[in-house]
Amino acid sequence: MRVRRTGRVLAAAAVLAVSLPGTPAAAAPAPACTVLRVVSTSPAGPSTVELVRLPSGAVESRIPLGVEVNALGYARSQDKVYGLTRDGAAVTVGRDGELTRLGPVRTTDRRGLDRATAGAVFGNRWYVQRGDDLYVIDIDPGSDGYLSAVRGADLWPAPFTSGIDDFDFAGGRLYGVTSTWPFSERVVRIDPVSGFTHPVPGP
Template identity: 40%
Template sequence: MTELARLDYAVNALGYSSALGRLVGLTSKGHHWWKNPSHVVLIDTKGVVSDLGPVDAHWFRTDDVSAGAVVGTTFYVRDNARLHAIDIDPASASYLKIVRTVVLDWPALTLDDFAVDPATGKLTGVSAAGGGPGEVVTFDPVSGRLLSRTEVAELPGKSTYGAVVIDSAGTVYATNNGYHGRSRIYRVSGTAVELTAGPQLGMIDAAGCLPNPMPPRIDPPAPRPEVPPPPPPPAPAPTPAPVAAPVAARVPSPVVPPPPVTTPPPSSVAPQPVPVRAARQKTEPRKDLPLDAETTPLTKSRKWAMVTIILVMLGAGAAAARARG
């Protein structure tokens, strides 16, 4: 046995709710008996208790409640000879109300604990109210009617079985509160086998075979702010049909650099000045017809006269040129 937590108050009629993933029980600690004293609580495997609130029935108290089990979303508790059905569905209009009460047959009304048979949904416990050995008792939680009772020789009588669970195979495990000064656990499947014993306990309870590990309790995250979706991307523009281009247009022509300008080296010969006036044309000598040899003195005098005229003309031309310059 491993101690998980210690509570400051008693919790009775424990059952296990697979829908809520927690143990379910009743307590009146801290509540006034005349103002809905019985509260339904949830307990996890670490001993953390969540108070769901009071049972909606002013007359209901936990003084005589001694057994409990959960079938679906209904919490069944035995109050003396009566069986109360409490709705623990948070979505129901009858949440935490007693929706049904039935009277139990003998010896179901003596059971100090019962468990749900997973195969049938019926409730089963162990009674030791008779004079002989203990009996395995099964009843219908809806009507309270007895379905079967089987005496098991190996189960001690004249004692109480305060904790009963049933596994998935239908095997019953029952704990006797005190037999010969010891609390004893039995496995019952046709016959009973004692599994272990320990110090005698005054008050015990059981709540079914819990899953291992128990599902964690996680608060739902806060809703995220609504973020508008991004706008859809614009439709791509239609691609024009490719146009065949001449090869010369696709291949760039090589750029031919202009030929370098070669400056001729300066000549060592000084350039001749250009004459302002063009040179006169060279006078060709006049070609006279051949004459016969001069035979008279008149002919010589004519020659000298001609020479004199030419010289006079040349002198006048030179003087005119000097005047113009």
């Protein structure tokens, strides 16, 4: 999932699928994919889901959800996008924009997951950031721990973590972009076990 801010528009996106044409690599065009983008026109306003075709950027459809959704992550094996409402309730969003409310995520503390900003799915684990806390949520529908936070970590050090609005999972690590001065626009790498966060070398 990626979060982009343009003016007063807040957007979060999850890649739904990648389709590769069955032609030789030398003749194949750039891979195309569909992105489910959730857009809110105000910080606490209801979201609208858009299906966007990449690389063209064409918006195929727009469907109002009636509630704000953030911290998106695409569960490939389930072909569903998981997200959180502003009050911390879990939802799924389908390709047709249908929103299904799943209820609150069970956590071991009282803080809950309201106002979570970042999310990414790897396998049957949904990584969610709320402030400087990283939660790992079981999203295996056949598990007794479904929709419970199975593990968590404190993100540190603070200069690199407080401005991360989104991240994605790659190579066993989470990668995001921090907006905290003086490290604005730096890509950071997060260890999902220890919570240690540090900038990736290079611009």
